[in-house]
Amino acid sequence: MKPGSTFAACTALVRRDFTLIWRRRGDALNPILFALIVVALFPFALGPEPENLRRIAAGIVFVALLLSGLLALDTLFRGDYEDGSLEQLVLSPHPLALLLACKVAVHWLTTALPLLVVAPLLAEMLNLPHGVLPVLLTALALATPLLSLIGAVCVALTVGMRRSGMLLALLVLPLYVPVLIFGAGACNAAQAGLAYLAPLLWLGAGLVLAVVLAPLACAAALKISLS
Amino acid sequence: MPEIDVHDRPALLEARRLAYARNDEPIFGPLDFVLHAGEVVLIEGDNGAGKTTLLRVLSGLLEPTSGDVLLDGEPLTLSKLSHQVALLGHQPGLKGDLTALENLRFAAGLGGLRAGISPATALAGVGLEGFADVPTRQLSAGQKKRVALARVLLAPVGLWLLDEPYANLDLEGIKLVNRLLELHARRGGAALITSHGAYAFTSGTPRRIPLRATHAPGASP
Amino acid sequence: MNALTLWFHKIGSPPTFYRIAGALAPWLFGIAFVLGAVALYGGLVMAPRDYQQGDAYRIIFIHVPCAWMSLFAYAFMAVNAFIALVWRIKLSELLAMASAPIGAAFTFVTLVTGSIWGKPMWGTWWTWDARLTSELVLLFLYLGVIGLYHAIEDRRQAARAASFLALIGIVNVPIVHFSVNWWNTLHQGQTVRLMGESKISGDMVWPLLVMALATHVWFFASLFARTRVGLLELEGGKDWAREVALADGGGRS
Numbered sequence: 001m002k003p004g005s006t007f008a009a010c011t012a013l014v015r016r017d018f019t020l021i022w023r024r025r026g027d028a029l030n031p032i033l034f035a036l037i038v039v040a041l042f043p044f045a046l047g048p049e050p051e052n053l054r055r056i057a058a059g060i061v062f063v064a065l066l067l068s069g070l071l072a073l074d075t076l077f078r079g080d081y082e083d084g085s086l087e088q089l090v091l092s093p094h095p096l097a098l099l100l101a102c103k104v105a106v107h108w109l110t111t112a113l114p115l116l117v118v119a120p121l122l123a124e125m126l127n128l129p130h131g132v133l134p135v136l137l138t139a140l141a142l143a144t145p146l147l148s149l150i151g152a153v154c155v156a157l158t159v160g161m162r163r164s165g166m167l168l169a170l171l172v173l174p175l176y177v178p179v180l181i182f183g184a185g186a187c188n189a190a191q192a193g194l195a196y197l198a199p200l201l202w203l204g205a206g207l208v209l210a211v212v213l214a215p216l217a218c219a220a221a222l223k224i225s226l227s
Numbered sequence: 228m229p230e231i232d233v234h235d236r237p238a239l240l241e242a243r244r245l246a247y248a249r250n251d252e253p254i255f256g257p258l259d260f261v262l263h264a265g266e267v268v269l270i271e272g273d274n275g276a277g278k279t280t281l282l283r284v285l286s287g288l289l290e291p292t293s294g295d296v297l298l299d300g301e302p303l304t305l306s307k308l309s310h311q312v313a314l315l316g317h318q319p320g321l322k323g324d325l326t327a328l329e330n331l332r333f334a335a336g337l338g339g340l341r342a343g344i345s346p347a348t349a350l351a352g353v354g355l356e357g358f359a360d361v362p363t364r365q366l367s368a369g370q371k372k373r374v375a376l377a378r379v380l381l382a383p384v385g386l387w388l389l390d391e392p393y394a395n396l397d398l399e400g401i402k403l404v405n406r407l408l409e410l411h412a413r414r415g416g417a418a419l420i421t422s423h424g425a426y427a428f429t430s431g432t433p434r435r436i437p438l439r440a441t442h443a444p445g446a447s448p
Numbered sequence: 449m450n451a452l453t454l455w456f457h458k459i460g461s462p463p464t465f466y467r468i469a470g471a472l473a474p475w476l477f478g479i480a481f482v483l484g485a486v487a488l489y490g491g492l493v494m495a496p497r498d499y500q501q502g503d504a505y506r507i508i509f510i511h512v513p514c515a516w517m518s519l520f521a522y523a524f525m526a527v528n529a530f531i532a533l534v535w536r537i538k539l540s541e542l543l544a545m546a547s548a549p550i551g552a553a554f555t556f557v558t559l560v561t562g563s564i565w566g567k568p569m570w571g572t573w574w575t576w577d578a579r580l581t582s583e584l585v586l587l588f589l590y591l592g593v594i595g596l597y598h599a600i601e602d603r604r605q606a607a608r609a610a611s612f613l614a615l616i617g618i619v620n621v622p623i624v625h626f627s628v629n630w631w632n633t634l635h636q637g638q639t640v641r642l643m644g645e646s647k648i649s650g651d652m653v654w655p656l657l658v659m660a661l662a663t664h665v666w667f668f669a670s671l672f673a674r675t676r677v678g679l680l681e682l683e684g685g686k687d688w689a690r691e692v693a694l695a696d697g698g699g700r701s
Binding site for chain 1: 332
C-alpha cells in the first residue's frame with residue numbers, strides 16, 4: 001500500500017491535460033485567432049504604409065501575443081477548480097509545486113507554442129525586416145514561458161473568482177512590464193543595428209529563476225486561495 | 228473532554244477544542260472527538276452547520292481558527308496527511324471530458340493504487356461496469372458520485388473523509404456506501420462522513436457526533 | 449517572556465491598539481499639518497529661485513517627499529505583509545492593507561506633481577522618463593493589491609492573498625526600475641532627467657526634509673485612523689467592539 005512515484009504522478013497529470021485539450025481542440029485555435037485580429041487592427045488604425053508599420057512591428061507582435069496569453073491564462077486552473085480536481089491535486093502526496101509546473105508546461109505548449117508558430121506570419125503582416133525575425137522568435141521563445149509562469153502565480157491568487165479578467169490584467173501588468181521591455185527591446189535594438197544580446201540574456205536569466213520560483217509561489221498562492 | 232473509546236486502539240485522528248470562524252462569524256466549534264482505526268464516525272448536522280468546513284479543516288486544506296487536529300498523535304500537516312487520507316469533497320473531482328475509467332486511471336496515477344484493486348475492478352465494485360467508456364459529463368449525478376466513490380476505493384490510504392456520501396444516491400447507492408464503509412472499517416481503516424441524518428448499517432449504526440450551527444454574537448476572543 | 453515581547457503582545461491586541469491609535473491619530477495629524485505648513489512656507493516663499501529652472505522647480509517640495517513616501521509606504525506594507533503571512537497576526541494584516549491606499553495616494557500625487565513639473569520643462573504633460581514610468585508601474589502594483597483585497601469576501605483570506613501579492617510586487621519594483629532605465633537608454637531621444645544639473649543649495653534642503661518628516665507623520669496618522677476602522681470591521685462581533693460602539697452611540701441602539 002504505497003502511493004505511486006512522483007514521476008508517475010506527473011506523467012499521469014501531463015497525459016490527462018493533453019487528453020483534455022485534445023478533446024476540445026477547437027478551442028485551442030482561439031488564442032491564434034485573437035492574436036491575428038489584434039495584429040490586423042493596427043494597419044487599419046495607423047494606415048498601411050510599410051515604413052510606419054515596420055518601425056513598430058516587433059512591439060505589436062509582442063503585445064498581441066502577450067494579450068492572447070493573458071486571455072488564455074484563465075483556462076489554466078478554472079476547469080480544475082470548478083470540478084474539484086484542483087483540491088485533489090493539493091491533497092495528493094506529491095509536491096504541489098511540481099504538479100503545477102507540469103500544468104503550466106502543458107498550458108504553454110498548447111497555447112503559446114502555436115502562437116510562436118504563427119509569429120512569423122504576424123511579423124510579415126507588419127513588414128518586419130527579415131533579419132529581425134530570428135531575434136523576435138528567440139525573444140518570444142524566452143518571454144512567453146516567463147509570461148506563463150508569472151501569469152500562473154497571479155491566476156492562482158484569483159482562482160475561482162467570477163469575472164476576474166480585469167483584476168487579473170491589473171495584477172499581471174506590473175509584472176509583465178520588464179519582460180515586455182526586454183523582449184521587444186531586444187527586437188528594437190536588433191532592428192536599429194544595436195547590440196541585442198544583453199536583453200535576451202536578462203530574459204533567459206529571468207526565465208531560469210521563474211522556472212524554479214514561480215511553481216513554488218504558485219503553490220503557496222493556491223493554498224491561500226483555496227483556504 | 229475526549230470521548231471515552233471502547234475500542235482501546237491508538238487514536239488515528241483527534242480533534243481538540245477545534246473551532247473555525249469566518250469573518251468573525253463562528254462556523255463550528257469548539258469540538259472534541261477521537262477517531263480510531265476500524266471506526267466509522269458520522270458528523271451530523273443541518274445545512275449550514277459547518278460539516279463541509281469541518282472536513283476541509285480535517286483534510287488540511289483549511290487552518291482552524293483555534294484548537295488542534297492530531298494525526299497519530301502528532302500535529303496535522305498537509306504533507307503528512309496527504310499520504311494517509313482520501314477526501315470525497317463537495318465536488319466529485321472528476322473531469323467531464325474524460326471517461327469514467329480514464330478518470331480513475333488518472334486518480335491511480337496521482338494518488339497511487341491500493342494493493343489488489345484496479346480502476347476496472349473499482350468501477351465494477353460500485354456497480355458501473357458497463358460505463359467504463361462513457362464521458363463523465365454524460366453520467367447522472369448519482370453515477371458521478373459512484374465514480375467518485377470508486378476513486379476513494381482505489382486510494383492506498385487508511386482514512387476516508389467523505390462529505391455527504393449519500394447525496395444524489397438511490398437506495399441501492401446508499402446500501403453500497405454502507406457496504407464499502409463497513410468493509411473499510413473491517414480492514415482496519417477509518418472513515419469520517421457527514422450527513423443530514425444516518426442510514427443504518429447492516430451491523431449497527433456508526434458513532435454520531437452532532438454539529439450544531441453556532442452563531443453566538445459577543446463571544447470573547 | 450521578557451518585557452519587550454510582552455509589550456509587543458499588548459500593542460498587537462486589537463482593543464489596546466484601537467485605544468492608543470485613537471489617542472495618537474489627532475495629534476499626529478496636527479503635527480503633520482504644522483510641519484507641512486512650515487515646509488511649504490520655507491519652500492515656496494523663503495527658498496531662493498533656482499538659476500536654471502526659476503520658480504518652476506518649487507514643486508519638488510511636494511513631489512520629492514511624496515515620491516519617497518510612495519516607496520516607504522510600499523516597504524512598510526511589504527514588511528507587514530511578510531509578518532502577516534508568516535505569523536498570521538491580525539494587526540499586521542490590517543496595517544499592510546491600510547498602507548496600500550495611502551501609498552497609492554502618495555504615488556498618485558507624485559505622478560501629478562511630476563507631470564506639472566514637466567509642463568514648463570518640456571512642454572508636455574507626460575513624459576516616459578525612468579522615474580515617472582517606474583512610479584506609474586508602482587501605482588498599478590498598489591491598485592492591484594487594493595483590488596485583490598476587495599475582491600475576496602473572507603477578510604482574512606483577502607488580506608493574506610493581497611499580502612502575498614504585495615511581496616511579489618516588492619521583488620518586482622527593483623526589476624521594473626532596472627528595466628525601465630535600460631529601456632530609456634535604448635530609446636535615447638526621449639531621455640530626460642527630472643532633477644536638473646544644478647546643485648541643491650542649503651536653503652532648499654531644509655524645507656525638503658521638513659516636508660519629508662511631515663509626510664511621514666501624516667502617513668502614520670492616516671494609517672492609525674484607517675487601521676482602527678479595519679479593526680472594528682474585522683472584530684465586529686467581539687465584546688470590546690460592541691462596548692466601543694455603545695459608548696460612541698451614547699446608548700442609542
